[in-house]
């Protein structure tokens with residue numbers, strides 16, 4: 001079945017007890033045993049819950065994976081996955097990643113004896129040279145946050161496979177509608193379902209999809225042991241969001257293209273980062289491995305911090321807020337907001353400048369978004 005059909009139907013079915021079309025919210029902590037040692041498939045909601053299961057099955061189908069665990073947040077998904085490793089293991093991680101991922105790795109996991117190398121994953125040789133005898137994982141994000149850099153996934157998985165290194169892709173920005181990393185050889189996909197998968201800015205949640213059932217069992221063991229699982233209500237909201245994922249992503253992309261073309265022509269804009277533009281350095285690889293380019297656009301304002309503030313203060317339709325992937329268009333300043341947890345040197349090395357602004361292009365009329373930007377840029 002095709003993507004749109006899977007998005008509406010996979011993992012769901014009429015409820016076995018009542019025939020309800022929509023998967024109910026099984027808001028229960030525990031399940032009554034039928035007899036000693038005999039359950040109906042569930043015993044305690046940390047280890048498994050029918051609403052969570054429906055979401056997990058839906059994501060397995062959409063990502064083309066074998067197994068899924070829905071987690072409390074995107075960071076809970078990452079925390080769970082990084083615990084597949086043990087003290088002394090080394091991770092190679094993209095250098096232009098979600099700020100919270102950088103913080104988890106550099107400020108928390110490093111303290112527990114994991115080693116990290118942050119590296120731009122665009123050159124095979126540089127990647128191979130960064131590999132150490134104890135390298136166990138390569139972590140990538142494509143398109144990346146906030147610069148929308150594109151990583152050639154098959155280049156990375158080819159390097160990793162020869163050395164038995166686990167590859168992890170954060171697929172939050174692209175979503176399985178535009179990119180299925182497992183089809184390009186990735187072992188584990190992580191999501192902040194807070195973003196496009198839920199799509200309405202009304203939940204914080206995450207997911208882990210694995211390419212093999214063996215890895216899936218290890219992840220599920222950790223999820224249950226660490227208690228990082230998602231609540232039934234949050235799963236239900238994400239399940240509802242997924243039904244409209246395909247048309248939403250098409251419209252996010254249509255609007256993002258319109259906005260990025262407008263910004264590219266504007267004299268007060270220095271650079272635009274959108275993989276859908278032919279001028280983007282990752283455009284060809286994006287075209288090769290993705291079905292589309294997504295709804296995130298970053299750009300640099302011509303000027304200083306005051307110019308950025310003038311822009312942010314004068315937008316009327318687009319709200320100044322962190323997060324992304326919802327119906328509402330959002331704008332943020334990575335330097336002082338989403339990437340504040342990254343030290344200045346790391347930010348500079350990744351190319352995140354003071355003038356960089358990130359847009360999550362929403363589902364409003366694209367012309368209204370362009371007019372909002374056009375008006376605010378007059379104050380820059």
Ligand SMILES: *Cc1c(COP(=O)(O)O)cnc(C)c1O
Nearest residue numbers: 073074075098145172192194205
């Ligand atoms: C938001 C985000 C996360 C973290 O997810 P939460 O749900 O906020 O915990 C991880 N990766 C990316 C790319 C994100 O945008």
